[in-house]
């Protein structure tokens with residue numbers, strides 16, 4: 001199921017974004033992976049938060065890969081077009097800054113600068129292959145709860161390998177990390193399931 005909405009669980013995205021920005025300050029390339037992105041609501045929420053938080057040069061170096069097992073979401077994410085009912089919950093100031101009317105009734109488009117930082121990749125998490133390496137932030141929320149416990153563990157192991165040193169992982173708030181992978185990550189904040197990669201000893 002691809003249920004999602006704009007500005008969902010912003011407190012956790014804020015914690016994850018702040019930790020990633022702190023970790024990557026001064027780096028030439030910053031990579032973010034939003035795994036199980038549905039139709040892009042979470043990806044563009046994150047892109048807006050990062051655009052607001054990062055300085056101009058930091059944001060210029062940002063590449064966000066959005067992936068989902070549903071191939072047909074690619075067109076929606078790439079076009080970044082949404083109905084008013086989808087975007088009305090976005091705070092007015094941010095909605096006005098990052099969305100414009102398309103000229104078609106009720107349809108608004110994410111601005112092209114934001115879109116230029118987002119690339120959709122058709123990807124199955126159960127392949128256990130990452131979409132790229134040395135990722136600084138992985139957001140994977142409300143996806144793994146549908147997997148079998150052994151599959152979740154293997155996906156977390158793949159995320160651990162995929163993260164750059166000090167990389168950040170955000171999981172849905174309702175699920176704790178499986179016991180088997182707790183040693184691979186340290187929790188950043190008690191209020192959210194946001195973790196930093198721990199180097200294997």
Ligand SMILES: C[S@@+](CC[C@H](N)C(=O)[O-])C[C@H]1O[C@@H](n2cnc3c(N)ncnc32)[C@H](O)[C@@H]1O
Nearest residue numbers: 002003004036038068069124125126141142143
């Ligand atoms: C409930 S939505 C969550 C969307 C967004 N992450 C959020 O929290 O709002 C779950 C998404 O995971 C995707 N998904 C399910 N199984 C997947 C898999 N094996 N690999 C990649 N994506 C998958 C679904 O297609 C769907 O878009």
